[in-house]
Amino acid sequence: xxxxxxxxxxxSAAIFSIGVYGVLTRSNLIVILMSLEIMLNxxxxxxxxxxxxxxxxxxxxxxGPQVFVIMVLAVAAAEAAVGLSILLAVYxxxxxxNAGEIDLLKG
Amino acid sequence: xxxxxxxxxxxxxxxxxxxxxxxxxxSIVRMAFLLLGSLAGFAGxxxxxxAAFLGFTxxxxxxxxxxxxxxxxxxxxxxxxxxxxxxxxxxLAVPGFFAGLLLMAALLFIALQNPWKTHPPVPVTEPDTxxxxxxxxSTYILPFEAVSILLLAAMVGATYIxxxxxxxxxxxxxxxxxxxxxxxxx
Numbered sequence: 032x033x034x035x036x037x038x039x040x041x042x043s044a045a046i047f048s049i050g051v052y053g054v055l056t057r058s059n060l061i062v063i064l065m066s067l068e069i070m071l072n073x074x075x076x077x078x079x080x081x082x083x084x085x086x087x088x089x090x091x092x093x094x095g096p097q098v099f100v101i102m103v104l105a106v107a108a109a110e111a112a113v114g115l116s117i118l119l120a121v122y123x124x125x126x127x128x129n130a131g132e133i134d135l136l137k138g
Numbered sequence: 139x140x141x142x143x144x145x146x147x148x149x150x151x152x153x154x155x156x157x158x159x160x161x162x163x164x165s166i167v168r169m170a171f172l173l174l175g176s177l178a179g180f181a182g183x184x185x186x187x188x189a190a191f192l193g194f195t196x197x198x199x200x201x202x203x204x205x206x207x208x209x210x211x212x213x214x215x216x217x218x219x220x221x222x223x224x225x226x227x228x229x230l231a232v233p234g235f236f237a238g239l240l241l242m243a244a245l246l247f248i249a250l251q252n253p254w255k256t257h258p259p260v261p262v263t264e265p266d267t268x269x270x271x272x273x274x275x276s277t278y279i280l281p282f283e284a285v286s287i288l289l290l291a292a293m294v295g296a297t298y299i300x301x302x303x304x305x306x307x308x309x310x311x312x313x314x315x316x317x318x319x320x321x322x323x324x
Contacts, residue, residue: 044242079192097191115296
């Protein structure tokens, strides 16, 4: 096992920045949600890498960071479900999924 | 380069390259399938990091669940008169590019400068999955229950928000037939 912590962190940083770029520049709501999922995945990867790198023989409990990631996964699933249902509701009203055209606060 | 090194590189490439290509793709359906590749790469990375349970959960939850949701979202909101294409103008792309670049530089700086007090990797003798199961129902029972309540609330809320409104409701009357078609698809 030669998978080093720093390599995982670099990978995670690169993918997180890709997600940030997507969220900032894209105008379609679905694409923004996809970029959010990419960012969440990058954070999960760094969590798992940290959990593995700081694992010692004395405190051998590998489950802590993984449970953390499981919670993130569950919240991501909830976020995707609610986000896409909001997307559907918005599409019914405005007939568009372009975030720039949805500019009313009043329903 | 050893065999496990090359496997790791394969998974890392599978995670990064599709995520990067998403930035330059304009068809949303194609983006969803690129996202599939990226998520599969992450699953492989988890397997490499001795988190087998997470790897398979990733495949089930993300690829089997969230990605399918995204595809439904794309297909339910497609209009035949407007092609589902995305265009990024320079007014957004340039600031976004620099924001992403700055953030990546900051994260890489932290990752490189911080003297991580890591330990030599502990050899894994048994799978972690039983430990995770026991811990989830003993030590981490409170977050576990909180997340279940959150998922229930999200499910009820998503169903409520995306519901098809009844005839006579104040909104959505004009597009009722179309909405009904969408409701059946769900």
